[in-house]
Amino acid sequence: MSFLQHARIRTKILSLIIPLCLVGIGGDILIAKNYSSSGETYTDFISNETSAEINMAIASQRLVAVVYDAYQVFAYDAATSGFKVAQDDYQQSTKRFFELVNDSRVLLPSEAGSFAAFETDAKEVFSITDKAIEAGAANRDTEAKQLLAQAD
Numbered sequence: 256m257s258f259l260q261h262a263r264i265r266t267k268i269l270s271l272i273i274p275l276c277l278v279g280i281g282g283d284i285l286i287a288k289n290y291s292s293s294g295e296t297y298t299d300f301i302s303n304e305t306s307a308e309i310n311m312a313i314a315s316q317r318l319v320a321v322v323y324d325a326y327q328v329f330a331y332d333a334a335t336s337g338f339k340v341a342q343d344d345y346q347q348s349t350k351r352f353f354e355l356v357n358d359s360r361v362l363l364p365s366e367a368g369s370f371a372a373f374e375t376d377a378k379e380v381f382s383i384t385d386k387a388i389e390a391g392a393a394n395r396d397t398e399a400k401q402l403l404a405q406a407d
Contacts, residue, residue: 307363311373314355318377320348322406325384329391329399338392345388349381380406 324345331338353374360370387402 303362307359307366310355310359310362311370314352314359314373314377317348317352317355318380321345321352321381321384322403324348325387325391325403325406328388329396329403333392333394342388342392345384352377 324341327341328338328345331341356370356374356377360367363370383402383406387399387406390396390399390402
């Protein structure tokens with residue numbers, strides 16, 4: 256107490272104001288750090304969500320391409336080079352579909368259930384188109400047509 260008794264008014268006021276300013280500056284720094292952190296988190300979320308949405312849009316397109324490729328396989332005789340090209344396209348589309356869905360699952364784990372349901376439905380379509388391709392390769396055109404109609 257002797258310090259405050261012998262100090263001038265200016266010193267007494269500064270001894271109260273300076274600690275309050277330091278606490279205020281520390282609080283501002285803490286708030287700025289938290290704000291920056293949440294801004295980065297939000298940006299990452301938006302970036303991941305956008306990437307996952309784009310991947311799923313492309314995966315949907317690949318699903319359509321798989322059925323189209325299956326129709327192409329059916330259109331060619333098994334002995335032609337067109338059959339082989341169409342079959343390779345079919346396999347690449349199928350592979351790319353699963354890559355995109357898995358990438359989306361990693362980018363947006365909160366929607367993993369939706370991605371799994373979509374993937375399950377797609378596997379059913381792929382199962383049917385696989386059978387249609389087998390039938391088309393064996394020149395069982397009627398069976399292949401029925402299976403492709405079912406896949407559509």
